[in-house]
Amino acid sequence: MELLLNLISEYLEYILFGGMVFVSFHFITRKQKQQKFARKILDKTIKSGMNEPLTLHPEINSSLCGGCASCTKVCPEGDILRMINHKAVLVNPTKCVGHGECERACPYGAIDLVFGTKTRGVDIPRVSSDYETNVPGLYIAGELGGMGLIRNAIKQGNLAASHAIKNLKDGQADVDLLIVGAGPGGIACGLTAITKKVSYKVLEQNSMGGTVYNFPRQKVVMTHPAELPGFGLMKFSRNKVSKEELLEYWTAVRKKSGLKVSEGVKFDNLEKKGDVFYVETSKGTIKAKKVILCMGVRGSPRKLGLPNEDTSKVAYNLVDPEQYQSQHIAVVGGGNAGVEAAQMLANPKYGNKVKLLVRGDQLDRCNDENKAIIFDMEKKGQVEIKWNTVVSEIHPEKLILETDGKKLEVPNHYLFVFAGAIMPHKFLMSLGIEIDKSFGDRKMKSA
Ligand SMILES: Cc1cc2nc3c(=O)[nH]c(=O)nc-3n(C[C@H](O)[C@H](O)[C@H](O)COP(=O)(O)OP(=O)(O)OC[C@H]3O[C@@H](n4cnc5c(N)ncnc54)[C@H](O)[C@@H]3O)c2cc1C
Incomplete structure (x- = not known):
């Protein structure tokens, strides 16, 4: 002994040096492996033509980036940012x-959230x-303003309503x-109107809740609590909540605040005469001093453009999967919405x-969690993915599919x-609203 x-004390220096070499070597090879993997993802993205962000996204100033990789660890959607060189x-x-988690996590201020890129403008x-x-x-x-996420809609609704209320003028109007x-967004506006004690009307063509309720989403990600006017922080115990939890929360808010929503009323048009807006709705005209559009972007779903598409067997949202039992069902779309609908129905x-039914040969627009679930379901024979x-x-009892150029008849x-x-920009322009094209030059701060 x-x-x-x-012996150890005699060779301690060598032992320590050897240990350091081993740790450094391990660290370097691990980093090299990670870089190689990141390059592979990027190459695949470029090859499949999926290298242009669709909307708001981080723009990285590489001369400011200090290489700490903080941004790569915080994205709730998974593998979006990686380190290369x-x-x-x-x-x-x-x-x-x-x-916008990456923007907040960057200690160097190297990340901005922007709309569009130099080559792909966004309206x-x-x-x-x-x-x-x-x-x-x-x-x-x-979201109609271009920025997605529930907490952004709440924040913007509150700011818009507060500004509108501050600048109210005397005059004759219904509200x-x-x-x-x-x-x-609309819920936040309504709550602001209640807290500031002004008259208001919320029109909703369907029922209260917006996109999250009309879309097949099992879990909604809320990375930061949003602040609801008059209610404080909208906090949940986890950063993922179910649709049911959110609905319950908003129903309680509605009850407690007395928020009134005119459901089943569609906004059609408006005209400004002097300082008053004459708002045309499916239930008649309403005169308002200020109008806030919180219509989201999903009023006009992109259709396939096929004969028989306007029949009742075709739908563009999924509210209640329980309605569909022992049926032959096809779901078009390899993004999160399509994949989550398939998961629920299957x-x-x-x-x-x-x-x-996926147009390409991979689920490019779908997050890693959804991919893992759907592939597991496919393995268990619960769902069939047709690439x-x-x-x-489209026929009443069947579909004709085109798979790899070959026609295939399936029961449906x-x-x-x-x-x-389809973004409702033409409609907004018809109301006199100007639309700009952003080529990555419009910076935004997420809430
Ligand atoms: C599949 C999917 C998953 C998502 N997951 C998340 C998530 O995990 N976390 C997150 O924060 N965000 C998520 N989002 C985004 C989020 O749902 C939206 O950003 C948010 O709902 C926008 O709120 P909004 O009030 O602007 O619009 P919306 O929620 O879209 O509400 C707009 C409302 O306006 C109504 N409306 C439209 N036109 C008219 C009209 N002419 N007359 C009367 N009413 C009208 C609509 O019926 C709708 O109820 C997801 C979106 C989708 C599609």
Whole structure:
């Protein structure tokens, strides 16, 4: 024992040096492996033409990036940013939904959230920092303004309503504030109106809740609590909440605050005469001093453009999967919405036969968690994924698919299409709102 201790003390320097070499070597090879993997993801993204972000995304100033990799660890959507040559790189741009966690995590201020890129412009309605459009008294808040996420819609709804209320003038109108849409943005506007004690009306063409309720989403990600006017922080115990939890929360808020929402009323048009807006709705005209549009972007789903698409077997949202049992169902769309709809409909308790139809050969627009779930379901035979497949004909009891150029007839009772939405910019322009094209030059701060 004594001999061993003597030997160790004699060679301690060498032992320490050897240990350091081993640790450094291990660290370097691990970093090299990670870089190689990041490059592989980026190459794949470029090859598949998915290298242009769809909307708000981080722009990395590589001369400011200090290579700490903090940004790569915080994204709730998974593998979107990675380190290549000690710099952060957006390796999966189409998966980004603009949470902005990376921007907040960067200690060097090297990340900005921007709309569009130098090569791909994105149309954004022109609004001031108070969300007022170029038409005085007409506001846009929430996702219609280009920025997704529930907490952004809540924050913008509150700011827009507060500004509108501050600038109310005397005059004759039915209401001070007319709010279109009862998603998170519209709910926040309504609550602001209640807290500031002004008259308001919230119009909702469907029912209160907005996109989160009309979309097949099992879990909603809320990375930071949003502040609801008059209610404080909207806190949940986890950063993922179920649709049911959110609905319950908002129903309680509605009850406690007395928030009134006119459901089943559609906003059609408006005209400004003097300082008053004449707002045309499916239930008649309402005169309002200020109008806030919180209509989201999913009013006009992108359709397939096929004969028979307007029949009741085709739908563009999924509210209640329980309605569909022992049916042949096809779901179009390899993004999160399509994949989550397929997951819900293919739940074995419903006994459906579900096919997920994907135009390409991978799920490029879907997050890692959803991918893992759907591949596992496929392995268990609960869902069939058909790659390189489009629908070419819709019939009452069947579909004709085109798979790898070959026609294929499959039995079908219901077809769900999740191919995105057509932005209502033409409609906004018809109201006099100006639309700008942003080529990465418009910076935003997420809430
Ligand atoms: C599949 C999917 C998953 C998502 N997951 C998340 C997530 O995990 N976390 C997160 O923070 N965000 C998520 N989002 C984004 C989030 O849902 C939206 O950003 C948010 O709902 C926007 O709120 P909003 O109030 O602006 O609009 P919306 O929620 O879209 O509400 C708009 C409302 O306006 C109504 N409306 C539209 N036109 C009219 C009209 N003419 N007349 C009357 N009413 C009208 C609509 O019916 C709708 O109820 C997801 C979105 C999708 C599609």
